[in-house]
Amino acid sequence: MHIAAAALLAASLLLAACANDPPDQAGSAPNATAAWRPRPVTGAPEPNDVIAKAPADAWRVVDPDALLIMEFKDGGRVAIELAPAFAPVHVANVKAFARSGWWNGSAIYRVQDNYVAQWGNGDAKTALPSGVVRQPAAEYDRPLSDLRVRALGYPDSYAPMVGHAESWPIGYDPAAGRAWLTHCYGMVGVGRDLAPDTGTGGELYAIIGHAPRHLDLNIAVIGRVVEGIELLSARPRGTEKLGFYKDAAQHVPIARVRLASDMPAAERPAYEVLRSDHDTFGQFVTGRANRGGGFFQRPAGGVDLCNVPVPVRKRA
């Protein structure tokens, strides 16, 4: 009992250190305590202030060659940052589809409330653009070893550990040495049929509701919406099973989808995301976990991975 108590004390001290401003320590489990309890931090920085004061080196530019721009026929566009480091073959497919004009004239055909908006072209029966791999391997997780991980510092109900790497929300398992992208709001994945099919990337979906984390490790996640999510989340819900629209007349037509790098420089939007390996990111997490100011009387002292929306800003 004495030794157990000492072990638990040590563990809770680790948590205290971790929860205030998680250092880069991929191995420390915040729930490695008996009955984890939230530890509210009063006077934590306001998340918006943290962003406003972030130094230039806290941001990284989104590579225009990993930035997908989807334009709707009725106006408006959605920008999606791709994640080649997590699903290289599926992302290469997505880029090949974009360059071939695959999605031009396609549509959003499924919007399921509190779940996903899905678009694209059926790809099983049609000829694929050159360079598209018809059946990529299941790129559902990747080695943890070469990722610089910031542990979130709070328990998770799906993964042994969660945090951020290269500014992406991840789940990871230090024991197995694997990491994976999580289905947080705005994340984009590849529609697929039953295994062994993993989807080519010809049909994509974005998360528009409470994070369906049970999809993690079951599907290829290839990116996230960095601008225009409301053009997906505010669409009428489909009334058929799984949120499919009943009539083609209800589909939301897509004019075209291009890589930013293929757009004229003058038209090309540019974005920056907050670096998860910068101290500013840790301050942002602490602020999200301890909302205070005038409105919040009781800071939570904890935060869900998917309630830490990775800050994005548009470049002039």
Place this chain on the structure above:
Amino acid sequence: MHIAAAALLAASLLLAACANDPPDQAGSAPNATAAWRPRPVTGAPEPNDVIAKAPADAWRVVDPDALLIMEFKDGGRVAIELAPAFAPVHVANVKAFARSGWWNGSAIYRVQDNYVAQWGNGDAKTALPSGVVRQPAAEYDRPLSDLRVRALGYPDSYAPMVGHAESWPIGYDPAAGRAWLTHCYGMVGVGRDLAPDTGTGGELYAIIGHAPRHLDLNIAVIGRVVEGIELLSARPRGTEKLGFYKDAAQHVPIARVRLASDMPAAERPAYEVLRSDHDTFGQFVTGRANRGGGFFQRPAGGVDLCNVPVPVRKRA
């Protein structure tokens, strides 16, 4: 070390028991283990099958006197079950507002993406209907002791413990003996100004995005949408700060709001919710935490409280 290991082994056995079908044990923390790990259950029941096979006594009828029916001018209605056991004075206010016709002719004036849809009438400067308490106490939590709680059985990033009581999603603290409603998708709360104001209930919001659990214990939660959430979640997002609509012309007009018990019996909709104290509910949670079947190759072995949508069905 030996004793610590034994303690942790005991704790993990407890988790195993808890995760498969959580019994009514409010005190056992599933994250009372060193580095909690998901424990996938293969062949878990399909959640939809569990609901389809639920016996009659697994359901409870929603009290028509605790059921708010909001009708929009452009058609469609939203049904909201009230939670008098958690915020009695605020709920009594809401019922008094409804009976006085307070919201008839009001509107949704704020829709913030991935957050809330909010409606009602400003109440600070106007005369309130009789029976409305202008400044109720902060009904943000309540005693745990007289609730029959089903522990979820998985870690949470906000509360020491989470689970369900009287078919409501709750956070709770066995040490403090307190329990509170959580801001899951579809939950309805009371708009307020800065403390000590708690809001009268004249302005309400519904959660339409990833659960903003940091609002827990900071605001009065008075119910949940049991039908028609898509009539709130699919509205155009407001372009002003916090998602307020820029022009009144963008407001979504509300024709009227009534208690079901005040509607003619023939018009009155009726609902049932799955009883959280029935074994069927435990099977549903296990199924949600271990999605399998043809599509899911890797059951999660865990689930977020807010990814266990409490089953509701309409009565004939």
